[in-house]
Amino acid sequence: MKIDDKILNAAIDMIAKKGYKGATTKEIAEKASVSEMTLFRHFGSKKKILEAAVDRYYYSIQMKELFEQKVTWELDKDLLMVAETYHNLMKKNKNVIKIAIQEGSRVKGLLEQVNKHPRQLKELLINYFEEMNRRGLVVDSEYELQAMNFLYMSYGHFISRSFVSGESITSIAEDNIITGGVKVFVENLTPERSKAVMQ
Amino acid sequence: MKIDDKILNAAIDMIAKKGYKGATTKEIAEKASVSEMTLFRHFGSKKKILEAAVDRYYYSIQMKELFEQKVTWELDKDLLMVAETYHNLMKKNKNVIKIAIQEGSRVKGLLEQVNKHPRQLKELLINYFEEMNRRGLVVDSEYELQAMNFLYMSYGHFISRSFVSGESITSIAEDNIITGGVKVFVENLTPERSKAVMQ
DNA sequence: AGCTATAGTTAGTACTAACTAACAGAAGTC
DNA sequence: GACTTCTGTTAGTTAGTACTAACTATAGCT
Numbered sequence: 380m381k382i383d384d385k386i387l388n389a390a391i392d393m394i395a396k397k398g399y400k401g402a403t404t405k406e407i408a409e410k411a412s413v414s415e416m417t418l419f420r421h422f423g424s425k426k427k428i429l430e431a432a433v434d435r436y437y438y439s440i441q442m443k444e445l446f447e448q449k450v451t452w453e454l455d456k457d458l459l460m461v462a463e464t465y466h467n468l469m470k471k472n473k474n475v476i477k478i479a480i481q482e483g484s485r486v487k488g489l490l491e492q493v494n495k496h497p498r499q500l501k502e503l504l505i506n507y508f509e510e511m512n513r514r515g516l517v518v519d520s521e522y523e524l525q526a527m528n529f530l531y532m533s534y535g536h537f538i539s540r541s542f543v544s545g546e547s548i549t550s551i552a553e554d555n556i557i558t559g560g561v562k563v564f565v566e567n568l569t570p571e572r573s574k575a576v577m578q
Numbered sequence: 579m580k581i582d583d584k585i586l587n588a589a590i591d592m593i594a595k596k597g598y599k600g601a602t603t604k605e606i607a608e609k610a611s612v613s614e615m616t617l618f619r620h621f622g623s624k625k626k627i628l629e630a631a632v633d634r635y636y637y638s639i640q641m642k643e644l645f646e647q648k649v650t651w652e653l654d655k656d657l658l659m660v661a662e663t664y665h666n667l668m669k670k671n672k673n674v675i676k677i678a679i680q681e682g683s684r685v686k687g688l689l690e691q692v693n694k695h696p697r698q699l700k701e702l703l704i705n706y707f708e709e710m711n712r713r714g715l716v717v718d719s720e721y722e723l724q725a726m727n728f729l730y731m732s733y734g735h736f737i738s739r740s741f742v743s744g745e746s747i748t749s750i751a752e753d754n755i756i757t758g759g760v761k762v763f764v765e766n767l768t769p770e771r772s773k774a775v776m777q
Numbered sequence: 778a779g780c781t782a783t784a785g786t787t788a789g790t791a792c793t794a795a796c797t798a799a800c801a802g803a804a805g806t807c
Numbered sequence: 808g809a810c811t812t813c814t815g816t817t818a819g820t821t822a823g824t825a826c827t828a829a830c831t832a833t834a835g836c837t
Contacts, residue, residue: 382814398680400599403794414815419796480741481597481680494743501747524758527748528735531759532727535734542679544693548700549726559723560730563766581784603825613785618826 385411386418387432394429395474399482429486433478437492438471442499450507454516455565461504462533462557468496469537477542497534501526508568517568525568532560584610585617586631593628594673598681628685632677636691637670641698649706653715654764660703661732661756667695668736676741696733700725707767716767724767731759 380388389411393402404425408415422428442464449460469476472493478486479493504526511517536556539548549556579587588610592601603624607614621627641663648659668675671692677685678692703725710716735755738747748755 398597398599400597404796405794415796416816417814420814425795477679480676480737483741490742490746494746497738497743497747521758523748524750524755525762527750527755528731528759528762531734531738531755532731533734534738535730535732536727538679538737539696539730539733542682543689544696547689547693548696549722551723551726556723556726556730559720560727563724563727563762567762567765602823604823614825615786615827616784619784622826624825 382411382413382417383421386413386421386428387436390428391432391436391474391478394432395477395481399429399478399485429478429482430488433475433486433489433492437475438468439492439495440468442496442503446503446507452511452514452516454511454569455561457507458529458561458565459558461500462529462561465496465500465530465533466537466553466557469534470541473541476538480542497530500530504529511568515570516573518570520568525564529560529564533557536560581610581612581616582620585612585620585627586635589627590631590635590673590677593631594676594680598628598677598684628677628681629687632674632685632688632691636674637667638691638694639667641695641702645702645706651710651713651715653710653768654760656706657728657760657764658757660699661728661760664695664699664729664732665736665752665756668733669740672740675737679741696729699729703728710767714769715772717769719767724763728759728763732756735759 386407389407390402393407393410396402404418405415407428408418411418418425418428422431445464446461450457475489476493479489483490501523505522508517508520508522508525512519536553540546540553551559585606588606589601592606592609595601603617604614606627607617610617617624617627621630644663645660649656674688675692678688682689700722704721707716707719707721707724711718711721735752739745739752750758
Protein backbone atom coordinates (compact mmCIF):
# COMPACT_ATOMS: atom_id res chain seq x y z
CA MET A 380 0.00 0.00 0.00
CA LYS A 381 1.25 3.44 -0.91
CA ILE A 382 2.08 5.90 1.80
CA ASP A 383 -0.72 8.28 0.88
CA ASP A 384 -3.22 5.48 1.18
CA LYS A 385 -1.91 4.38 4.54
CA ILE A 386 -2.27 7.90 5.86
CA LEU A 387 -5.75 8.47 4.50
CA ASN A 388 -7.01 5.14 5.75
CA ALA A 389 -5.62 5.76 9.19
CA ALA A 390 -7.07 9.25 9.23
CA ILE A 391 -10.57 8.13 8.27
CA ASP A 392 -10.42 5.43 10.87
CA MET A 393 -9.32 7.63 13.71
CA ILE A 394 -11.55 10.56 12.85
CA ALA A 395 -14.59 8.32 12.57
CA LYS A 396 -13.76 6.87 15.95
CA LYS A 397 -12.86 10.01 17.86
CA GLY A 398 -14.17 12.92 15.85
CA TYR A 399 -12.10 15.42 13.90
CA LYS A 400 -10.85 17.28 16.95
CA GLY A 401 -10.45 14.13 18.98
CA ALA A 402 -8.17 12.40 16.51
CA THR A 403 -4.61 13.72 16.68
CA THR A 404 -2.09 13.82 13.89
CA LYS A 405 0.27 11.88 16.11
CA GLU A 406 -2.20 9.02 16.46
CA ILE A 407 -2.94 9.02 12.76
CA ALA A 408 0.77 8.85 11.98
CA GLU A 409 1.27 5.97 14.39
CA LYS A 410 -1.66 4.05 12.98
CA ALA A 411 -0.32 4.60 9.47
CA SER A 412 3.17 3.58 10.59
CA VAL A 413 4.78 6.71 9.28
CA SER A 414 6.33 9.68 11.03
CA GLU A 415 4.15 12.64 11.84
CA MET A 416 6.22 14.83 9.54
CA THR A 417 5.24 12.70 6.60
CA LEU A 418 1.58 13.59 7.10
CA PHE A 419 2.33 17.25 6.78
CA ARG A 420 4.73 16.82 3.90
CA HIS A 421 2.12 14.93 1.95
CA PHE A 422 -1.00 16.89 2.74
CA GLY A 423 0.01 20.16 4.37
CA SER A 424 -2.48 20.17 7.20
CA LYS A 425 -4.85 18.01 9.18
CA LYS A 426 -7.86 19.52 7.48
CA LYS A 427 -6.49 18.75 4.05
CA ILE A 428 -5.93 15.15 5.05
CA LEU A 429 -9.60 14.76 5.85
CA GLU A 430 -10.67 16.49 2.67
CA ALA A 431 -8.44 14.26 0.58
CA ALA A 432 -9.68 11.19 2.41
CA VAL A 433 -13.33 12.03 1.81
CA ASP A 434 -12.65 12.84 -1.78
CA ARG A 435 -10.66 9.76 -2.65
CA TYR A 436 -11.88 7.17 -0.23
CA TYR A 437 -15.59 7.28 -0.58
CA TYR A 438 -16.34 4.08 -2.39
CA SER A 439 -18.74 5.00 -5.10
CA ILE A 440 -20.50 2.98 -7.77
CA GLN A 441 -22.70 3.59 -10.73
CA MET A 442 -25.96 2.30 -9.37
CA LYS A 443 -27.80 2.56 -12.62
CA GLU A 444 -25.51 0.31 -14.61
CA LEU A 445 -25.23 -2.26 -11.88
CA PHE A 446 -28.98 -2.29 -11.50
CA GLU A 447 -29.62 -2.70 -15.20
CA GLN A 448 -27.32 -5.69 -15.27
CA LYS A 449 -28.96 -7.41 -12.36
CA VAL A 450 -32.62 -6.54 -12.71
CA THR A 451 -34.94 -9.51 -13.14
CA TRP A 452 -38.32 -7.73 -13.11
CA GLU A 453 -39.37 -9.89 -10.23
CA LEU A 454 -40.23 -7.52 -7.40
CA ASP A 455 -38.95 -9.58 -4.49
CA LYS A 456 -35.62 -10.41 -6.08
CA ASP A 457 -35.02 -6.90 -7.34
CA LEU A 458 -35.87 -5.17 -4.07
CA LEU A 459 -33.69 -7.59 -2.18
CA MET A 460 -30.87 -6.86 -4.58
CA VAL A 461 -31.27 -3.12 -4.03
CA ALA A 462 -31.42 -3.49 -0.26
CA GLU A 463 -28.35 -5.69 -0.16
CA THR A 464 -26.39 -3.47 -2.52
CA TYR A 465 -27.24 -0.41 -0.46
CA HIS A 466 -26.37 -2.12 2.78
CA ASN A 467 -23.02 -3.34 1.50
CA LEU A 468 -22.24 0.08 0.11
CA MET A 469 -22.91 1.67 3.48
CA LYS A 470 -20.76 -0.90 5.18
CA LYS A 471 -17.85 -0.09 2.93
CA ASN A 472 -18.35 3.61 3.56
CA LYS A 473 -19.10 3.23 7.24
CA ASN A 474 -16.37 5.54 8.44
CA VAL A 475 -17.12 8.29 5.98
CA ILE A 476 -20.80 8.08 6.81
CA LYS A 477 -20.01 8.48 10.47
CA ILE A 478 -17.79 11.45 9.78
CA ALA A 479 -20.59 12.96 7.72
CA ILE A 480 -22.95 12.76 10.66
CA GLN A 481 -20.34 14.22 12.98
CA GLU A 482 -18.71 16.93 10.93
CA GLY A 483 -21.43 17.46 8.36
CA SER A 484 -21.14 20.85 6.76
CA ARG A 485 -17.74 21.62 8.26
CA VAL A 486 -16.01 19.49 5.61
CA LYS A 487 -16.60 20.75 2.13
CA GLY A 488 -18.10 18.28 -0.29
CA LEU A 489 -18.79 15.74 2.42
CA LEU A 490 -22.57 15.88 2.56
CA GLU A 491 -22.84 16.00 -1.21
CA GLN A 492 -20.67 12.92 -1.43
CA VAL A 493 -22.67 10.98 1.13
CA ASN A 494 -26.05 11.99 -0.25
CA LYS A 495 -25.14 10.88 -3.74
CA HIS A 496 -26.10 7.23 -3.36
CA PRO A 497 -29.45 7.75 -1.66
CA ARG A 498 -30.38 10.23 -4.34
CA GLN A 499 -29.43 7.82 -7.10
CA LEU A 500 -31.26 4.98 -5.41
CA LYS A 501 -34.40 7.02 -4.99
CA GLU A 502 -34.57 7.89 -8.68
CA LEU A 503 -33.71 4.37 -9.65
CA LEU A 504 -36.47 2.91 -7.51
CA ILE A 505 -39.04 5.36 -8.78
CA ASN A 506 -38.23 4.49 -12.39
CA TYR A 507 -38.27 0.83 -11.56
CA PHE A 508 -41.68 1.01 -9.90
CA GLU A 509 -43.08 2.92 -12.85
CA GLU A 510 -41.84 0.34 -15.31
CA MET A 511 -43.12 -2.49 -13.14
CA ASN A 512 -46.46 -0.74 -13.00
CA ARG A 513 -46.60 -0.59 -16.79
CA ARG A 514 -45.96 -4.31 -16.81
CA GLY A 515 -48.78 -4.82 -14.35
CA LEU A 516 -46.48 -6.13 -11.66
CA VAL A 517 -46.76 -3.23 -9.20
CA VAL A 518 -49.89 -1.49 -7.95
CA ASP A 519 -50.55 2.21 -8.41
CA SER A 520 -48.96 4.11 -5.56
CA GLU A 521 -46.89 7.13 -4.67
CA TYR A 522 -43.57 5.75 -5.73
CA GLU A 523 -41.33 8.42 -4.30
CA LEU A 524 -42.94 7.91 -0.93
CA GLN A 525 -42.48 4.17 -1.17
CA ALA A 526 -38.90 4.54 -2.30
CA MET A 527 -38.04 6.91 0.54
CA ASN A 528 -39.51 4.69 3.22
CA PHE A 529 -37.77 1.68 1.76
CA LEU A 530 -34.45 3.48 1.85
CA TYR A 531 -35.06 4.90 5.31
CA MET A 532 -35.67 1.40 6.58
CA SER A 533 -32.33 0.21 5.24
CA TYR A 534 -30.58 3.31 6.47
CA GLY A 535 -32.05 3.12 9.95
CA HIS A 536 -31.09 -0.51 10.21
CA PHE A 537 -27.52 0.23 9.21
CA ILE A 538 -27.04 3.25 11.47
CA SER A 539 -28.60 1.64 14.49
CA ARG A 540 -26.56 -1.51 14.20
CA SER A 541 -23.31 0.17 13.30
CA PHE A 542 -23.21 3.15 15.62
CA VAL A 543 -25.52 2.92 18.61
CA SER A 544 -27.16 -0.34 19.51
CA GLY A 545 -25.21 -3.09 17.82
CA GLU A 546 -26.91 -6.39 18.60
CA SER A 547 -28.28 -5.14 21.88
CA ILE A 548 -31.83 -4.41 20.77
CA THR A 549 -32.64 -7.42 18.66
CA SER A 550 -30.93 -10.72 18.19
CA ILE A 551 -32.36 -11.19 14.71
CA ALA A 552 -29.56 -11.56 12.17
CA GLU A 553 -28.83 -8.75 9.77
CA ASP A 554 -29.78 -10.74 6.68
CA ASN A 555 -33.10 -11.77 8.13
CA ILE A 556 -33.98 -8.20 8.90
CA ILE A 557 -33.18 -7.18 5.37
CA THR A 558 -35.22 -9.96 3.76
CA GLY A 559 -38.04 -9.31 6.21
CA GLY A 560 -38.08 -5.63 5.36
CA VAL A 561 -38.08 -6.35 1.66
CA LYS A 562 -41.03 -8.69 2.13
CA VAL A 563 -43.12 -5.94 3.66
CA PHE A 564 -42.72 -3.71 0.65
CA VAL A 565 -43.13 -6.55 -1.82
CA GLU A 566 -46.40 -7.55 -0.19
CA ASN A 567 -47.50 -3.95 -0.25
CA LEU A 568 -46.69 -3.29 -3.88
CA THR A 569 -47.73 -6.57 -5.49
CA PRO A 570 -51.17 -6.49 -7.19
CA GLU A 571 -53.77 -8.89 -5.78
CA ARG A 572 -54.03 -11.00 -8.90
CA SER A 573 -50.29 -11.65 -9.05
CA LYS A 574 -50.26 -12.68 -5.40
CA ALA A 575 -52.62 -15.56 -6.06
CA VAL A 576 -50.45 -16.71 -8.94
CA MET A 577 -47.31 -16.55 -6.85
CA GLN A 578 -48.69 -18.50 -3.96
CA MET B 579 -34.27 29.04 34.14
CA LYS B 580 -31.88 27.92 36.82
CA ILE B 581 -28.18 28.24 36.28
CA ASP B 582 -27.57 24.50 36.20
CA ASP B 583 -30.13 24.13 33.46
CA LYS B 584 -28.68 26.92 31.40
CA ILE B 585 -25.27 25.28 31.57
CA LEU B 586 -26.48 21.79 30.74
CA ASN B 587 -28.59 23.02 27.84
CA ALA B 588 -25.74 25.01 26.41
CA ALA B 589 -23.39 22.07 26.85
CA ILE B 590 -25.66 19.59 25.07
CA ASP B 591 -26.16 22.06 22.28
CA MET B 592 -22.52 22.80 21.69
CA ILE B 593 -21.31 19.23 22.11
CA ALA B 594 -23.94 17.94 19.69
CA LYS B 595 -22.86 20.55 17.20
CA LYS B 596 -19.08 20.32 17.53
CA GLY B 597 -18.35 17.06 19.30
CA TYR B 598 -17.06 16.65 22.83
CA LYS B 599 -13.53 17.76 22.06
CA GLY B 600 -14.66 20.44 19.66
CA ALA B 601 -16.91 22.20 22.14
CA THR B 602 -14.93 24.33 24.60
CA THR B 603 -15.91 25.22 28.12
CA LYS B 604 -15.50 28.85 27.17
CA GLU B 605 -18.09 28.58 24.42
CA ILE B 606 -20.47 26.66 26.64
CA ALA B 607 -20.18 29.34 29.31
CA GLU B 608 -20.82 32.10 26.81
CA LYS B 609 -23.83 30.32 25.37
CA ALA B 610 -25.19 29.80 28.87
CA SER B 611 -24.46 33.44 29.74
CA VAL B 612 -22.43 32.57 32.80
CA SER B 613 -18.76 32.86 33.55
CA GLU B 614 -16.54 29.92 32.80
CA MET B 615 -15.72 29.56 36.48
CA THR B 616 -19.34 28.85 37.23
CA LEU B 617 -19.23 25.75 35.07
CA PHE B 618 -16.46 24.30 37.12
CA ARG B 619 -17.93 25.35 40.44
CA HIS B 620 -21.18 23.63 39.57
CA PHE B 621 -19.94 20.47 37.92
CA GLY B 622 -16.22 20.13 38.56
CA SER B 623 -15.12 19.20 35.06
CA LYS B 624 -16.18 19.21 31.45
CA LYS B 625 -16.73 15.49 31.47
CA LYS B 626 -19.04 15.70 34.45
CA ILE B 627 -21.07 18.38 32.73
CA LEU B 628 -21.77 16.04 29.85
CA GLU B 629 -22.58 13.15 32.15
CA ALA B 630 -24.99 15.28 34.14
CA ALA B 631 -26.56 16.56 30.95
CA VAL B 632 -27.13 13.10 29.56
CA ASP B 633 -28.47 11.91 32.86
CA ARG B 634 -30.89 14.74 33.48
CA TYR B 635 -31.72 16.01 30.06
CA TYR B 636 -32.70 12.92 28.20
CA TYR B 637 -36.43 13.32 27.91
CA SER B 638 -37.86 9.99 28.78
CA ILE B 639 -41.41 8.70 28.96
CA GLN B 640 -43.16 5.59 30.05
CA MET B 641 -44.20 4.24 26.70
CA LYS B 642 -46.32 1.49 28.07
CA GLU B 643 -48.70 3.69 30.05
CA LEU B 644 -49.02 6.25 27.29
CA PHE B 645 -49.71 3.50 24.81
CA GLU B 646 -52.34 1.86 26.97
CA GLN B 647 -54.14 5.14 27.26
CA LYS B 648 -54.17 5.83 23.57
CA VAL B 649 -54.57 2.42 22.00
CA THR B 650 -57.71 2.00 19.88
CA TRP B 651 -57.12 -1.53 18.55
CA GLU B 652 -57.36 -0.18 15.04
CA LEU B 653 -54.08 -1.04 13.37
CA ASP B 654 -53.68 2.07 11.25
CA LYS B 655 -54.43 4.51 14.06
CA ASP B 656 -52.30 2.71 16.59
CA LEU B 657 -49.26 2.35 14.36
CA LEU B 658 -49.51 5.98 13.37
CA MET B 659 -49.65 6.92 17.02
CA VAL B 660 -46.54 4.88 17.76
CA ALA B 661 -44.67 6.32 14.80
CA GLU B 662 -45.56 9.88 15.72
CA THR B 663 -44.76 9.39 19.38
CA TYR B 664 -41.39 7.90 18.51
CA HIS B 665 -40.61 10.64 16.04
CA ASN B 666 -41.48 13.40 18.49
CA LEU B 667 -39.46 11.74 21.19
CA MET B 668 -36.43 11.61 18.95
CA LYS B 669 -36.90 15.24 18.02
CA LYS B 670 -36.88 16.25 21.64
CA ASN B 671 -33.77 14.19 22.25
CA LYS B 672 -32.10 15.15 19.02
CA ASN B 673 -28.95 16.51 20.61
CA VAL B 674 -28.46 13.60 22.96
CA ILE B 675 -29.02 11.16 20.13
CA LYS B 676 -26.36 12.91 18.10
CA ILE B 677 -23.95 12.83 20.99
CA ALA B 678 -24.66 9.13 21.39
CA ILE B 679 -23.66 8.48 17.80
CA GLN B 680 -20.53 10.59 18.19
CA GLU B 681 -19.25 9.68 21.61
CA GLY B 682 -21.00 6.35 22.08
CA SER B 683 -19.27 4.26 24.65
CA ARG B 684 -16.97 7.03 25.83
CA VAL B 685 -19.75 8.51 27.98
CA LYS B 686 -20.97 6.11 30.61
CA GLY B 687 -24.66 5.39 30.58
CA LEU B 688 -25.21 7.15 27.29
CA LEU B 689 -25.90 4.21 25.02
CA GLU B 690 -28.10 2.55 27.63
CA GLN B 691 -30.08 5.76 27.92
CA VAL B 692 -30.56 6.14 24.20
CA ASN B 693 -31.39 2.49 23.59
CA LYS B 694 -34.08 2.49 26.23
CA HIS B 695 -36.90 3.79 24.06
CA PRO B 696 -36.30 1.55 21.07
CA ARG B 697 -36.16 -1.44 23.38
CA GLN B 698 -39.42 -0.47 25.05
CA LEU B 699 -41.07 0.20 21.72
CA LYS B 700 -40.00 -3.12 20.33
CA GLU B 701 -41.52 -5.06 23.22
CA LEU B 702 -44.62 -2.94 23.14
CA LEU B 703 -45.16 -3.53 19.44
CA ILE B 704 -44.62 -7.27 19.76
CA ASN B 705 -47.20 -7.49 22.54
CA TYR B 706 -49.56 -5.33 20.56
CA PHE B 707 -49.27 -7.47 17.44
CA GLU B 708 -49.84 -10.62 19.46
CA GLU B 709 -52.97 -9.23 21.03
CA MET B 710 -54.21 -7.94 17.68
CA ASN B 711 -53.58 -11.38 16.27
CA ARG B 712 -55.73 -12.97 18.98
CA ARG B 713 -58.46 -10.57 18.00
CA GLY B 714 -58.10 -11.60 14.39
CA LEU B 715 -56.96 -8.16 13.30
CA VAL B 716 -53.36 -8.97 12.42
CA VAL B 717 -52.04 -11.83 10.33
CA ASP B 718 -49.60 -14.40 11.62
CA SER B 719 -46.09 -13.11 11.17
CA GLU B 720 -42.72 -12.74 12.83
CA TYR B 721 -43.62 -9.85 15.05
CA GLU B 722 -40.18 -8.97 16.29
CA LEU B 723 -38.99 -8.73 12.73
CA GLN B 724 -41.93 -6.53 11.79
CA ALA B 725 -41.42 -4.35 14.84
CA MET B 726 -37.73 -3.87 14.16
CA ASN B 727 -38.23 -2.90 10.55
CA PHE B 728 -41.00 -0.52 11.50
CA LEU B 729 -38.75 1.16 14.06
CA TYR B 730 -35.77 1.21 11.71
CA MET B 731 -37.90 3.00 9.16
CA SER B 732 -38.79 5.72 11.64
CA TYR B 733 -35.26 5.93 12.90
CA GLY B 734 -33.72 6.16 9.46
CA HIS B 735 -36.15 8.88 8.51
CA PHE B 736 -35.30 10.89 11.58
CA ILE B 737 -31.52 10.53 11.34
CA SER B 738 -31.38 11.25 7.65
CA ARG B 739 -33.50 14.37 7.89
CA SER B 740 -31.92 15.69 11.07
CA PHE B 741 -28.26 15.06 10.52
CA VAL B 742 -27.24 14.48 6.94
CA SER B 743 -29.62 15.22 4.12
CA GLY B 744 -32.27 17.57 5.48
CA GLU B 745 -34.78 18.23 2.72
CA SER B 746 -32.21 17.71 0.00
CA ILE B 747 -33.17 14.18 -1.00
CA THR B 748 -36.93 14.33 -1.05
CA SER B 749 -39.35 17.18 -0.91
CA ILE B 750 -42.09 15.05 0.60
CA ALA B 751 -43.17 16.48 3.95
CA GLU B 752 -42.24 14.71 7.14
CA ASP B 753 -45.81 13.87 8.09
CA ASN B 754 -46.56 12.38 4.71
CA ILE B 755 -43.56 10.13 4.95
CA ILE B 756 -44.65 8.93 8.35
CA THR B 757 -48.22 8.20 7.33
CA GLY B 758 -46.96 6.56 4.13
CA GLY B 759 -44.62 4.33 6.07
CA VAL B 760 -47.33 3.34 8.48
CA LYS B 761 -49.59 2.43 5.58
CA VAL B 762 -47.06 -0.04 4.25
CA PHE B 763 -47.01 -1.99 7.47
CA VAL B 764 -50.76 -1.74 7.99
CA GLU B 765 -51.36 -3.16 4.54
CA ASN B 766 -48.87 -5.88 5.25
CA LEU B 767 -50.30 -6.95 8.60
CA THR B 768 -54.02 -6.65 7.95
CA PRO B 769 -55.76 -9.97 7.20
CA GLU B 770 -57.45 -10.27 3.80
CA ARG B 771 -60.97 -10.53 5.14
CA SER B 772 -60.67 -7.35 7.18
CA LYS B 773 -59.33 -5.49 4.18
CA ALA B 774 -62.52 -6.11 2.24
CA VAL B 775 -64.55 -4.89 5.17
CA MET B 776 -62.49 -1.77 5.50
CA GLN B 777 -62.66 -0.86 1.86
C1' DA C 778 -26.32 46.54 59.06
C1' DG C 779 -23.93 42.36 58.86
C1' DC C 780 -23.58 37.57 57.38
C1' DT C 781 -23.74 34.08 53.92
C1' DA C 782 -23.91 32.19 49.61
C1' DT C 783 -23.13 32.59 45.07
C1' DA C 784 -21.44 34.66 40.62
C1' DG C 785 -18.01 37.49 38.11
C1' DT C 786 -13.16 38.76 37.07
C1' DT C 787 -8.50 38.38 36.29
C1' DA C 788 -4.27 36.14 36.15
C1' DG C 789 -2.07 32.18 35.80
C1' DT C 790 -0.62 26.99 35.35
C1' DA C 791 0.06 22.74 32.99
C1' DC C 792 -0.57 20.41 29.16
C1' DT C 793 -1.44 19.20 24.52
C1' DA C 794 -1.93 19.66 19.56
C1' DA C 795 -0.86 21.41 15.06
C1' DC C 796 2.75 22.64 12.62
C1' DT C 797 7.90 24.11 11.38
C1' DA C 798 12.94 23.84 10.87
C1' DA C 799 17.03 21.54 10.23
C1' DC C 800 19.68 17.67 9.73
C1' DA C 801 20.68 12.72 8.79
C1' DG C 802 20.07 8.43 6.40
C1' DA C 803 18.37 5.33 2.67
C1' DA C 804 17.05 4.10 -2.01
C1' DG C 805 16.86 4.83 -6.86
C1' DT C 806 18.68 7.19 -11.17
C1' DC C 807 22.07 8.88 -14.29
C1' DG D 808 29.89 7.92 -7.18
C1' DA D 809 27.35 12.12 -7.14
C1' DC D 810 22.63 13.75 -7.25
C1' DT D 811 17.93 13.66 -6.21
C1' DT D 812 14.07 12.44 -3.72
C1' DC D 813 11.90 10.75 0.01
C1' DT D 814 11.43 9.48 5.03
C1' DG D 815 12.75 9.62 9.87
C1' DT D 816 14.22 12.17 13.97
C1' DT D 817 14.63 15.66 17.19
C1' DA D 818 13.78 19.95 19.03
C1' DG D 819 11.06 23.73 19.17
C1' DT D 820 7.25 27.32 18.41
C1' DT D 821 2.67 28.86 18.96
C1' DA D 822 -1.84 28.80 20.31
C1' DG D 823 -5.46 27.10 22.64
C1' DT D 824 -7.85 24.53 26.41
C1' DA D 825 -9.16 22.54 30.84
C1' DC D 826 -8.80 23.91 35.18
C1' DT D 827 -7.18 26.67 39.66
C1' DA D 828 -6.47 30.52 42.88
C1' DA D 829 -7.62 34.60 44.91
C1' DC D 830 -10.15 38.56 45.11
C1' DT D 831 -14.36 41.44 44.29
C1' DA D 832 -19.26 42.33 43.83
C1' DT D 833 -24.03 41.41 44.62
C1' DA D 834 -28.34 39.85 46.44
C1' DG D 835 -31.10 37.68 49.92
C1' DC D 836 -31.95 36.78 54.84
C1' DT D 837 -32.10 37.82 59.64
